[in-house]
Amino acid sequence: MSDFKRALKISRKKNFSDWYQEVISGAELAENARVRGCMVIKPYGFAIWERMQQVLDKRFKELGHLNAYFPMFIPIDLFEKEAEHVAGFAKEMAIVTHHRLEQKNGKLTPAGELETPLAVRPTSELIIGESMARWIKSYRDLPVLLNQWCNVVRWEMRTRMFLRTTEFLWQEGHTAHETEQEAREETIRMHEVYNWFICDILKMFAIPGKKPEYDKFAGAKDTYTTEVMLQDGKALQAATSHYLGQNFSKAVGIEFQGRDGKLHNAHTTSFGLSTRIIGGLIMSHSDDDGLNLPSQIAPYHIVIIPLLKSDTDSVFNYCEKIKNNLPKDIRVIIDKKEDSPQNKKWNYIRKGVPFILEIGEKEIQNNSVYFTKRIFMEKQTLKFDEFINNINNLLNEHDTELKNRNDKRCLEKINKSINSIDELKDYFNKQNGFVMAKWAGLETNLDKLEELALTIRCIPTKQPNISGKCILSGKETSTEAVFAKSY
């Protein structure tokens, strides 16, 4: 493949933001909808989400969680029960006020006003908590471990495909426990499931940790986050897990008779991962030729492009033979559509299919397989049997390269030598990245961070335990935090 030809027009270096849009459109992942801030997830983008759902859903079920479905509409008076929670979400809720349309002066107009307006769920702690309050009577009913895959709406003013959209898809886990300890263990367990999914399955780079007090989920006692670093050095809060204490439990009345015969409030948790992770995946692994995908999430591992000259049948037969000889768990398609092989090939490069095979009469004669390794953008020819027998090694090589390449890029963007706000300013004037520096946990000088468009992303779980001066307050502390720009 020529070094001069690229599958995309815009490179990362030229304009990262435009490049991101071109990766999305080039891979046919999604497009903006006519409705402000909403997107259409196209079949190839949705297939990636379905693969993610399968992996996570299996893990949730192994850990005892049961899927269920709760109403999307939440009467607005229910929000009055948890003051912090509503304060966090009131500014971004879609509100249903009417239940029919009428023609008025030749124009469709809302009619049938509701007595109590309904919010479209921005998250479901309150409505699920209300059901839990009915279901839980005794400590024998605990724990309750629920999960729901659904759409949620947060009225965002500045949107960006996948990363921040008005409507998005997610899973939200909600659990109730007998004791604080059990609820805290569940919070950490699900945080670790996310870390595993994001780093081991999606091969992304992340620093797991706790959110600062002032930046927790609205109504939570503790929020754990998986802070992903993207290729531009910015951070993405990729998934969060919350210990909610007894806040929601008291708000909606989740009470149970304990082992001591007395009434207690349950301790609850919630945790969520959304389609925003697809944006993170794109910004982690894509290159100037488009998308790259980890094998567990790739809708197809292999696409076979038939090169048709005279003997169409024997080429199709040979393609089928390759497909049928591969292991059952290898996802293969043969693209028989009416289009030039070159067009097809560049389409699949943009889509990040790990192995793109071009099969014609030459391959039949030589009993060989000619293919492009997407992650290396290299061509290779293998004997038929060699290709079939080595497919798992090839996929491992693909995943290892994906992971190493991204990890290397990210590790280079980690800075541990910043000792003051001035140094922080200098650093971010020149580049983006994750600065790991001392922070004493006080809210001193947060406004100065804001001026630099920086935030404290998390207090990492792994701490160096060396004392030093907080770069914001000057106080002595052994705690380190991650400072970065973010999406």
Next chain:
Amino acid sequence: MSDFKRALKISRKKNFSDWYQEVISGAELAENARVRGCMVIKPYGFAIWERMQQVLDKRFKELGHLNAYFPMFIPIDLFEKEAEHVAGFAKEMAIVTHHRLEQKNGKLTPAGELETPLAVRPTSELIIGESMARWIKSYRDLPVLLNQWCNVVRWEMRTRMFLRTTEFLWQEGHTAHETEQEAREETIRMHEVYNWFICDILKMFAIPGKKPEYDKFAGAKDTYTTEVMLQDGKALQAATSHYLGQNFSKAVGIEFQGRDGKLHNAHTTSFGLSTRIIGGLIMSHSDDDGLNLPSQIAPYHIVIIPLLKSDTDSVFNYCEKIKNNLPKDIRVIIDKKEDSPQNKKWNYIRKGVPFILEIGEKEIQNNSVYFTKRIFMEKQTLKFDEFINNINNLLNEHDTELKNRNDKRCLEKINKSINSIDELKDYFNKQNGFVMAKWAGLETNLDKLEELALTIRCIPTKQPNISGKCILSGKETSTEAVFAKSY
């Protein structure tokens, strides 16, 4: 099992409607939500829906359909593009008019009024059509075969759990084709997929056919329906498939360059099946002891209840041994919860688990399996190996009985000897059922049907081709229709 003890308090005979509610609550399928007309689908009910999704989704994909996701919000002016469509749905749409909440006089109040109000999708022909219009340029891009699993909202005034709820879950297929013939073939193909799913997988009884002209989907040219008969002799429109002609295609501009080089409008179809089918399933197979489930949809085929006296460990081990020796595709749980075996057993009877095993020291000593066949409410003991080796036969027996029992009940409620409205009236004064009688396709005397709370459910695909007099108009016709009460 004693003939006198029943798992439910209310029998079908005593009060069918209350019995239905008790089946739902007894099997922990769902419950009413605080929001008018909405329901909470509890884990066991949702597990049934997930099984249905898996079977249908696999079939859709085999037939080339791709899943995608489109926005839930539809700007209300988009509805102005298809007059019949909006006329059909305007009276039942939830409308979002505001995008935040504010505290006013100590009360949360909608604020941030939208310029164009948004409808929550009642169905997605227009919004998906609008995307198709962007994607389709040439005949080479056709057919486009899409499907979406999502929630929809129809503001129903009279609701009933599963059968008619304000918010429900469904799949909606949407396809675009080059020719009328191809679109009509797709419409029938998907109608037949529904017939297969409902009759062969769910073991329900249905008469497939076409909806009368006046009762088609709003905006369709033809609507095909699978009309299920329930135990009370009423009908349920269980799934529909629509040929939309070029109506929506013209409304949203789905144009393509044809093989003749000229611009044409695509022919489109849509088809859907929703969580209402769970209501139909319950009303088809449940008995006075609760739910019964076809094996392909049952969340569990087998539950094992350990009977614990002294030697707890060896009982658990024997339970595990049964579980581990069953084929991998048999879904088994061992219920180790703290509760009496009797309570557990009656719970699983109400939940319709096909085989309920009670395993104690006696079974270990005899190397046997003691179990209840839910569909027969009969007890049986088999040797360990016999049970393991016969599980597929046992499941077949279960499914055959489920199917035969329901088919027999339904066939008895089919009447083919009605020749006038008076006879129709007499018949429905005494019972409910499907009356198959002549109908010339005219709208004459439909008001008289309405007085009897009857509707024409469909014109069955299988016609007797014998001439006779239309029971509504007196005109000679060879066409037969199904007359019934419905949900």
